[in-house]
Amino acid sequence: MPKSRRNRPHPRPQRRREPAHLNRQISGTEEQALFESIRRGLRADAPGELLMLVSGMLALHDPRVVAPDRSPDDVAAARASFVTSFIDLTDAETTAALTVMRVLLPDDAADLVAAVDTELRTRRHPMPAWLPTLAQARVVGDVWKLVEDTRDGDDYVIPLVLPTGEPLTTVVYVDHNMGGLVKDAFALDAPLDDVLDAMRTNLAPSQTLAPTDAAEARAVVDDANRLSLSTYPQVESETWPLSRPFVEWVLTLLPDGGRAPELREWTPAELESLEGEFFASSFGQELGSDATARGMPRLLFELVSSYTGGDPLRWSAVNVEILLAQLVPSRVMVPDDVLAVVPDLLRAIIPFAHARRGVAAQSTVEALESVDEFEPVYRELVGSEYRSEVLAALRDLADPEGVLLDELAALVGGREALDTLDDEPLPDEPFAWDGIPDDVHERVGEMLALCDDVADRLLDVEHQTAMRRFLARVAAADPAIFRRRASVERGAAAVAWAVCRANDTVGPYHGLEAGELIEAFGTGGSVSQRAQPLLKALGVNPYAAPSWRGGYGLGSADLLVSERRRALMDERDMLTGEGEGVDDW
Structure with a gap:
C-alpha cells in the first residue's frame, strides 16, 4: 500500500493509562480483556474511549462488508448473537455497552435496537451522566475541512457536543489516491477550537484549513464510506474501519441534502490537447523531439486521472509512487524503450502540472523526490519476469477456465x-x-x-x-x-x-x-x-x-x-x- 500523507497536522487520540482492575472474575481471557476495556471507558473522564471501543465491536460484525468468505446473513446472525450476549449479562459493563450500541447500531438492525431498548428499560446501573444522553448529541459550530494543494486526501473535522457539555470532535480522512474512500477516522475528547489550534500549529504551506458546507461534507463522507464497504480487501488503518459505526452515526447529525462534488471526466481529445500543451511548454520542449516520448504524457495523464482522483494535473509524492511502483509496470503494454523515458517525463510533467494548478514549491520538490526514490523500483519492475507474466495475462483474455x-x-x-x-x-x-x-x-x-x-x-x-x-x-x-x-x-x-x-x-x-x-x-x-x-x-x-x-x-x-x-x-x-x-x- 502506498504511503499515507506525510504531514498530518491534527492531533491523534491518546491511549489512556489503565486503572487498577476491579475485583471481579470473568471466565475466559478474551471476555476478561473486553470487560476491562469497557471499565476503562466507563472510568474515563470523557466519552471517546468507550464510543470507539463499542464502535469497533460492531464494525467487526458488519454484514455489509464485501468479502468472498463472509455470507452477509451469517455475519448478521453473528452480530445478533454478539449483541444478545450483552443482553444476557446483567452488569454495569454490559449496560454501558448496550447504551452505546442502541445509538450506533445501523438502520438494518432495527430488531436488535428494539431488543436493546427493551432490555435497557430494566437496567438500573449508575452510568456517567453523558451516557444516557448520547442520542441527543448535536453538531455545534462549523464543519471544517483540511485540504492539500496536491489533494492526496481531505480531512473533515466535525464538532459534536453532548447535552451534558462534553465535546467530541470527529476527524475523517478521505483518501483520493485510493479512489476517494475513508482511510482514517477517530473521535477526540476536545472542543473544536482546541483541535483547530493544534492543526494550525502544524499546518504546512501546501495545506488550507477552512469551514466547509456541512451537508456537502456529509455527502462526501457517506460516498467515501460506501466505497470503503464495497472494497475488497478492506482498507485498514489504526482506526478504520473500527470507527465506521461511530462515523455513520455522526453523519446522521449533519444536515442532509448535500451533494458531493462531481469528478470531471477528461475526454481523449482533452488529454491529447493537454499533451500538446506540455510539449509546447518550456517544461516539455526538449522531450518533444524524442519520438519514444510521444503519446506517453497522454497515457500518464489518463492513468493518474483514472486511478488517483480524476485530475491529470494532480501530482503528489504519493501518486507518483503509485504510478511508478504499481500502475505503469502492471498496466502499460508498450515497448521497453518507451517505458524507459517515463521517469524523465515525470520530472518535466510534475512542474508543468504544478505551474498550471498553482501548487506550492515544496509540494513540487516532494513529488520530484518521489520520482528519484521510486525510479530504481520502477526500472526493476518493468524489466522483471513479473511484468512479463502480467502482460501475458492481460494479452491472454481467452479465459480458458471460463471464470x-x-x-x-x-x-x-x-x-x-x-x-x-x-x-x-x-x-x-x-x-x-x-x-x-x-x-x-x-x-x-x-x-x-x-x-x-x-x-x-x-x-x-x-x-x-x-x-x-x-x-x-x-x-x-x-x-x-x-x-x-x-x-x-x-x-x-x-x-x-x-x-x-x-x-x-x-x-x-x-x-x-x-x-x-x-x-x-x-x-x-x-x-x-x-x-x-x-x-x-x-x-x-x-x-x-x-x-x-x-x-x-x-x-x-x-x-x-x-x-x-x-x-x-x-x-x-x-x-x-x-x-x-x-x-x-
Whole structure:
C-alpha cells in the first residue's frame, strides 16, 4: 500500500493509562480483556474511549462488508448473537455497552435496537451522566475541512457536543489516491477550537484549513464510506474501519441534502490537447523531439486521472509512487524503450502540472523526490519476469477456465442468456399488473408514476420500461414490501437506483450522479438500504460488489437497456476471441 500523507497536522487520540482492575472474575481471557476495556471507558473522564471501543465491536460484525468468505446473513446472525450476549449479562459493563450500541447500531438492525431498548428499560446501573444522553448529541459550530494543494486526501473535522457539555470532535480522512474512500477516522475528547489550534500549529504551506458546507461534507463522507464497504480487501488503518459505526452515526447529525462534488471526466481529445500543451511548454520542449516520448504524457495523464482522483494535473509524492511502483509496470503494454523515458517525463510533467494548478514549491520538490526514490523500483519492475507474466495475462483474455465468462453471465441470467444476448432497444410497454395483489395497487401505482416521471425527465423509454418490469416483478414476488408504512418517494428512488446501477447509468463518468437521480424523486441521501428488500425479492444479492467490468447484476437481460447489453456483448466477444482484443494497455 502506498504511503499515507506525510504531514498530518491534527492531533491523534491518546491511549489512556489503565486503572487498577476491579475485583471481579470473568471466565475466559478474551471476555476478561473486553470487560476491562469497557471499565476503562466507563472510568474515563470523557466519552471517546468507550464510543470507539463499542464502535469497533460492531464494525467487526458488519454484514455489509464485501468479502468472498463472509455470507452477509451469517455475519448478521453473528452480530445478533454478539449483541444478545450483552443482553444476557446483567452488569454495569454490559449496560454501558448496550447504551452505546442502541445509538450506533445501523438502520438494518432495527430488531436488535428494539431488543436493546427493551432490555435497557430494566437496567438500573449508575452510568456517567453523558451516557444516557448520547442520542441527543448535536453538531455545534462549523464543519471544517483540511485540504492539500496536491489533494492526496481531505480531512473533515466535525464538532459534536453532548447535552451534558462534553465535546467530541470527529476527524475523517478521505483518501483520493485510493479512489476517494475513508482511510482514517477517530473521535477526540476536545472542543473544536482546541483541535483547530493544534492543526494550525502544524499546518504546512501546501495545506488550507477552512469551514466547509456541512451537508456537502456529509455527502462526501457517506460516498467515501460506501466505497470503503464495497472494497475488497478492506482498507485498514489504526482506526478504520473500527470507527465506521461511530462515523455513520455522526453523519446522521449533519444536515442532509448535500451533494458531493462531481469528478470531471477528461475526454481523449482533452488529454491529447493537454499533451500538446506540455510539449509546447518550456517544461516539455526538449522531450518533444524524442519520438519514444510521444503519446506517453497522454497515457500518464489518463492513468493518474483514472486511478488517483480524476485530475491529470494532480501530482503528489504519493501518486507518483503509485504510478511508478504499481500502475505503469502492471498496466502499460508498450515497448521497453518507451517505458524507459517515463521517469524523465515525470520530472518535466510534475512542474508543468504544478505551474498550471498553482501548487506550492515544496509540494513540487516532494513529488520530484518521489520520482528519484521510486525510479530504481520502477526500472526493476518493468524489466522483471513479473511484468512479463502480467502482460501475458492481460494479452491472454481467452479465459480458458471460463471464470470471467461466468461472472459476465451472472449479470444476465446465465451462459445461455449471455450467448444469445442482443442489443435491441427495450420497447415502450405498459406496466404488467398480473400477479400483484389488489391491496397494494395504490402504493405500487404511486411509485410507478414517480418512476415514469423521472425516466421522462432524466433518462429514456428503455429505462422507463426496465423500471416498470423491475417494479412489477418485485410487487408480485413480495407484495409485503408495499404494505409497510414507508416513503413512496424513497421506494421509487430505490427502484430507479437499482435499475440504473445495474445498467451502469449513474456515476461520475455517466452524466448522471446517483444523488441527482435520487433528488429527482423529491428525496435525498442514500437509498441503498431501501433497495435491499427489493433486490432480495428478485433473488439478487443486495451486498454484491460491482462486476469486474463495471455495473451490478439483476440476473435478467430484459432489465438491461440496449447500451448496457451492447457493452456486455463486447466483453463476451473479447473473452471468447470473437472481438478485437485489448488495445495498447
